[in-house]
Amino acid sequence: MAIAGDYELRRFRPSRQGEEGYGQTREWIRAVGAGFYEKRRPEDLIARTAAAFVADGRELTGVYQPGPVPVGTFGPEVPVATFATFRKTLNAGYGALVPAHLVTAVTVRTSHRRRGILRRLMTEDLARAKADGAPIAALTASEASIYRRFGFGVATAERRVTVATGPRFKLAVPTDGRVEAADPGVLLNLAPVVFERAHRVTPGSIDRQDRYRHTAAGLWDRDGGGEDRALRAALHFDVDGVPDGYVTYAFQGWEHEPHTMEVRDLVAASPEAYLALWDFLGSLDLVRRIVWSEAPADDPLAWALDDARALRAEAAQDMLWLRILDVPAALEARRYGVDGALVLDVVDGLGMAAGRYRLTVAEGVANVSRADGETPDLVLDAAELASLFVGGVRATTLREAGRISEENPGAALAAERLFAVERPAHCLTHF
Numbered sequence: 001m002a003i004a005g006d007y008e009l010r011r012f013r014p015s016r017q018g019e020e021g022y023g024q025t026r027e028w029i030r031a032v033g034a035g036f037y038e039k040r041r042p043e044d045l046i047a048r049t050a051a052a053f054v055a056d057g058r059e060l061t062g063v064y065q066p067g068p069v070p071v072g073t074f075g076p077e078v079p080v081a082t083f084a085t086f087r088k089t090l091n092a093g094y095g096a097l098v099p100a101h102l103v104t105a106v107t108v109r110t111s112h113r114r115r116g117i118l119r120r121l122m123t124e125d126l127a128r129a130k131a132d133g134a135p136i137a138a139l140t141a142s143e144a145s146i147y148r149r150f151g152f153g154v155a156t157a158e159r160r161v162t163v164a165t166g167p168r169f170k171l172a173v174p175t176d177g178r179v180e181a182a183d184p185g186v187l188l189n190l191a192p193v194v195f196e197r198a199h200r201v202t203p204g205s206i207d208r209q210d211r212y213r214h215t216a217a218g219l220w221d222r223d224g225g226g227e228d229r230a231l232r233a234a235l236h237f238d239v240d241g242v243p244d245g246y247v248t249y250a251f252q253g254w255e256h257e258p259h260t261m262e263v264r265d266l267v268a269a270s271p272e273a274y275l276a277l278w279d280f281l282g283s284l285d286l287v288r289r290i291v292w293s294e295a296p297a298d299d300p301l302a303w304a305l306d307d308a309r310a311l312r313a314e315a316a317q318d319m320l321w322l323r324i325l326d327v328p329a330a331l332e333a334r335r336y337g338v339d340g341a342l343v344l345d346v347v348d349g350l351g352m353a354a355g356r357y358r359l360t361v362a363e364g365v366a367n368v369s370r371a372d373g374e375t376p377d378l379v380l381d382a383a384e385l386a387s388l389f390v391g392g393v394r395a396t397t398l399r400e401a402g403r404i405s406e407e408n409p410g411a412a413l414a415a416e417r418l419f420a421v422e423r424p425a426h427c428l429t430h431f
């Protein structure tokens with residue numbers, strides 16, 4: 001298929017090393033690494049990455065130069081652009097797991113940028129996903145300025161926290177269960193089990209791709225180079241002795257003052273497990289500071305600490321971006337804590353979600369119908385509807401930001417109540 005600038009677009013399933021098609025997969029993986037300025041991956045890591053892509057059920061798209069290329073540059077077998085998708089569930093509140101179409105590995109080679117390749121890839125892909133019945137698409141972005149034009153809105157945020165430990169660290173509340181240090185290797189099989197429990201009770205959570213269990217187990221370091229020998233782990237066991245949380249962490253070295261431990265991953269299936277794991281981190285000897293880049297924007301730790309100023313946080317940043325592909329399917333797939341009704345006028349530059357809809361919630365279950373002749377309560381872009389979807393952003397905040405237009409006084413507050421979820425929304429899956 002020709003694409004802007006006379007390129008050829010190929011969609012394919014990844015192959016494992018030794019299987020037919022592996023060469024194409026290998027070049028595609030190398031192109032993604034180049035697009036994100038990663039270190040060149042050794043062959044064995046490319047093979048493991050390919051195997052993880054197969055496990056995820058990914059579909060890969062490459063954009064290729066069809067004709068001869070200048071001598072000495074990458075050959076025509078190396079894609080100038082990459083794009084991948086796979087399906088996972090999104091926790092949309094009150095335990096409702098909604099199938100989500102995940103977009104990832106979007107790169108366009110520098111010398112081929114700003115010719116419309118991304119626009120073509122994204123608009124075609126979203127249309128295919130909608131035709132295939134996916135109610136919602138999701139991504140995590142390298143820059144916050146790219147994806148709103150395609151109808152994506154920020155649904156959850158994360159922030160980097162620095163927590164003073166030693167004598168300043170004291171929880172004002174008791175914890176329960178038990179935390180024990182463990183070999184990270186156990187997480188190769190245990191991390192997905194614990195994550196699944198956490199995923200089911202955390203609005204905004206996206207189920208994880210295969211790579212996560214390898215990094216949790218210390219088998220892939222962050223550069224993807226090999227074993228992560230700095231990694232340590234601890235497990236939380238609930239009162240029945242069942243593991244329901246884990247943390248992986250790495251010491252930053254004696255030369256860093258104050259001595260700092262970096263949390264790499266912290267997954268907890270209950271608020272008790274979350275605080276108990278923090279209590280464990282706070283009690284590590286010889287350490288005066290814990291840092292974590294993926295902490296929830298709305299963090300119970302800040303409220304559980306005796307000295308709340310022991311926690312310092314940077315400004316929250318966008319984390320999960322969602323894109324409503326089918327308004328009735330998406331809104332009916334989630335669950336609601338209160339009943340109510342709203343007429344929403346959805347504006348969508350790509351047309352997919354555009355229209356006027358009546359959302360009626362009874363006993364927590366939504367019914368959505370077209371409301372073409374009715375007066376809307378709220379006028380909003382598809383991106384803002386996506387932002388409201390897992391309750392991670394308040395509708396009144398979006399109204400005050402000028403992003404939602406309230407046609408009926410009080411409608412933004414009504415929407416905020418309707419879309420509220422049972423726990424703070426947070427996504428721990430970067431993809």
Ligand SMILES: CC(=O)SCCNC(=O)CCNC(=O)[C@H](O)C(C)(C)COP(=O)(O)OP(=O)(O)OC[C@H]1O[C@@H](n2cnc3c(N)ncnc32)[C@H](O)[C@@H]1OP(=O)(O)O
Binds near residue numbers: 036105114118141142
């Ligand atoms: C989900 C993920 O994988 S996030 C990772 C995204 N990838 C990266 O950050 C890697 C480095 N960057 C790149 O590879 C490329 O610059 C991309 C993929 C971001 C953009 O690809 P391009 O083919 O140049 O984009 P394209 O020409 O289709 O532009 C589409 C629109 O997005 C805009 N745009 C593209 N990149 C950016 C950007 N970084 N910031 C703001 N706007 C952007 C363009 O101006 C254009 O706007 P318009 O259609 O409204 O006029």
